[in-house]
Amino acid sequence: MPPNERLRVCLEQSGHTAASLAAHVGTDPKTVARWISTGRVPHRRNAHAVARALGTDARELWPSLERRSKRTAAADEDLVAVHRHRSDVSAEQWRDVFAAAERSIDILVYAALFLHEQIPGWNDLLREKAGGGVRVRVLIGDPDCEAVRVRGEEESFGHGIQSRCHLAAMHYRPLTATPGIAVRVHSTTLYNSLYRADDQMYVNTHLYGVNAYGNPLLRLKRTAAGGMFDAYTASMDAVWHTARPLEE
Template sequence: MPPNERLRLCLSRSGHTLASLAEQVRTDPKTVARWISTGRVPHRRNAHAVARVLGVDVRELWPSLEQLRESGTGADQDLKSVHLQRSEVPIEQWRTMFAATERSIDILVYAALFLHEQIPGWNDLLREKAENGVRVRVLIGDPGCEAVRVRGEEENFGHGIQSRCHLATMHYRPLAVVPGVEVRLHSTTLYNSLYRADDHMYVNTHLYGVNAYGNPLLRLERTAPQGLFDAYAASMEAVWNDARPLEE
């Protein structure tokens, strides 16, 4: 294959070196060099990461990559793995995902007390991220709303979910005064709990009558616009816009 002159030119214009670009996209400088010298098309995730770092459209660097997407292949590239139950994912894996965040953390849940119960210093982690410039947004269920009451009945949990939502408000209230952190209450029917850290996301689906920890979990990674990742992200934005701030 001929060399990728588009990539060579964009790299030169950006001011990045092979080493600095490789560091940004978490790969090896030799790999970046091969993308240029051999014209090899990288994995979609790496291609979009390179395009974001260089500030160009990925189609400018690798037109064939997007042609494959437009032809209907790779429509599910955002989906990286599926777990039968949320509890199958080790808690350290959750912590690692959020600890690596550099831009934004978004959480849409009713309570998700496991974050506070199983991740030591969860509030401290969010506070530290906010202090380092990460935008942190948390949506928790309004304990008094109808949707939360109904979910408790569906899961044969009575007032348990309402109590857990109330406890979540107590956990997150100290963060309401931290610059860079916003906590809101929502009253929507929660079709999926969403946990986003930059371009990574866990989607905890909800089966009727089953507690969240026993429901399937999807692991997504944003590889292209208008994919599964963006669809779930848009869902959270809609809930966020209708939610109200948690009072201090």
């Protein structure tokens, strides 16, 4: 691809250097240099950040952005961050996301015992949010289902996951009578564990044979209809409709 002369000129006129622009956008100087020398088009989020820093329009710098579909743009913009491991995100960060919820909290997991083990007063937090009008839905795995058994074999965990599902049920059972909180048990193959608070979501991906805490974690924020966030939300809703209530 030809060099992006328009970007080069705007950079020079702005008084920015490649290094200062990179620091402003949150990338590295080599990436900025490639945008100029190779004409590479950055992700839409970065393109708009660069345009704001340079006092111009992103489509002036990268006309091809105009040709991208709205659906693709929404998918790109929904992705806020990628963490190599779920364990890279602290318990405080997890708590802050859910504590900030004002409308809904949705959780789709097999067990996710780290929520109870690492976040003090997890059940109390859910009760407090429900008491404030937040809709809380929790989906945990059926310890007797085939999908949970297979996942245990895949992760060389044996009956460990089944035991963790039993523990999750024990932890959540006291919440089943709380107004605004619904807990259900599902038997689906869990391709991703999903944690949603309003328009924020963590997606814990699952690599074959790797325990959940060691798998990559995506952080999403809903920016437009039809993006990644909505796709994962629809998946969670589909599982909800197949699940049965957790018995008290």
